[in-house]
Amino acid sequence: MSKKVLVTGGTGFIGRAVLARLVARADLRVLAWTRRADAVLPVGVVPVPLSYNRTFAAGSPILGVDTVVHCAARVHVMNDEVPDPLAEFRRVNVEMTLDLARSAVELGARRFIFISSIKVNGETTQPGYPFTAFDTPQPCGAYALSKHEAEAGLREIAEQTGLEVVIIRTPLVYGPGVGANFRSMMRWLAAGMPLPLGALDNRRSLVALDNLVDLIDTCLDHPAAANQTLLVSDGEDMSTSELLRRLGMALGRPARLLPVPGHWIGLAARLLRREAIHARLCDSLQVDIERTRELLGWSPPVSVDDALRRTALDYLQRRQA
Structure with missing residues (x-):
């Protein structure tokens, strides 16, 4: 008998990829929680309409759901x-998440996979001192705080009900269809x-969409994932300068990087009141995934260069369309 998996945020960047991966599994029946009746979903995915006065609309085919993969969220915005x-942020990322988890328990769900953010750990790291799953959370900003509060609420529900909660904290996710700063x-x-970023020696962890989806797929069934907080990345950290060079190669347009000292860039960012953008480009944010590897026997299946090529090809094809 096929297991039922419910995915939220199925029309979003991560959710679309999760649906495409899971619907290819013959042992799963995949459902998608949707806000819009005209949402375009992969063939074989069963839509579950969202009701605005209750978690699920009457008659939704959700009885017997085994696992919920919660990708829907109000994401961080610059302005x-x-x-x-x-x-x-609390209304969407905390209240909606906890309501969904409680409803999942009532429907008999065994496991709840929550896509969180490495921002729960903090905004930056010192080179060589990556974030780990055991760090004391230091969320900064409304988005990170809401994710932290949602994690805490889910752990309480797990203790009270026996629901297996799996928390996956992601750094920046890139891949086909990526937007925001990466697309810029x-x-x-x-x-x-020409970009004045050729002298940066920071270290940042990223995760390719394919690698994140592979970990989510692994967490559907792996017994060791239950009630764990897992960090994810590509397993290879890069400076912003190196990322731009490798991304430029993937695009077929070698990066034109000027070796401007980092403190000059910081001064310009302060004068232009662009400190947040400066932090994302110039600060370090490293993620240690050794515990995820050890617990699940998991490694990122897609290399950074392959993932960058796929991302670049998709961008070029969309630009030409």
Whole structure:
């Protein structure tokens, strides 16, 4: 008998890839929790409409769901225009998550996989001192705080009900269809724009979408994943300079990097009030995934260069369409 897996956020960047991976498994029946009746889903995925006054609309085919993969979230935005960003983050990322988990328990779900953020650990690391799953959380900002609070609430539900909670904290995720800062970098490189980032010696962990989805797939069934907080990355850290060079090669447009000293870039960022962008480009943020490897016997299946090539090819094809 096929197991039922419910995926939220199935029209989003991560959720779409999760659906495509899971629906290919013959032993699963895959459902997607959707806000829109006209949502485009992979063939074989069963839509589950969202009700605005309860977690699931009446008649939804969710009885007997075994596992929930919760990708839906209000993501971090650079210039938030809502009056109270923290309240809005809490409404979506905390309250909705915990309501969903409680409903999942009532429906008989065994496991709840929550896609969280490495920002729960903090914003930056010192080179050579990566974040681990055992670190005391130091969330900074409304988004990170909401993810931290959701994690704490899920652990309470797990203790009270026996639901197996799996928390996956991700750094920046890239892959086909990526947006935001990563797409901006590809646009700069494709245009041949000179960038003053050639002298950076920071270290950042990223995770390819294919590697993240592979870990999620592994966590559906692996007994050792139950009630664990898992960190994920590609297993290879790069400076921003190195990332731009390798991404430029993937795009067929070698990066034009100027060796501007990092402290000059920091001074310019402060003068232009672009400290947040400066931090994402110039600071270090490393993630230690050894515990994830040891617990699950898992390693990232896709190399950084292969993932960058797939990302670049998708970007170029979309630009030409």
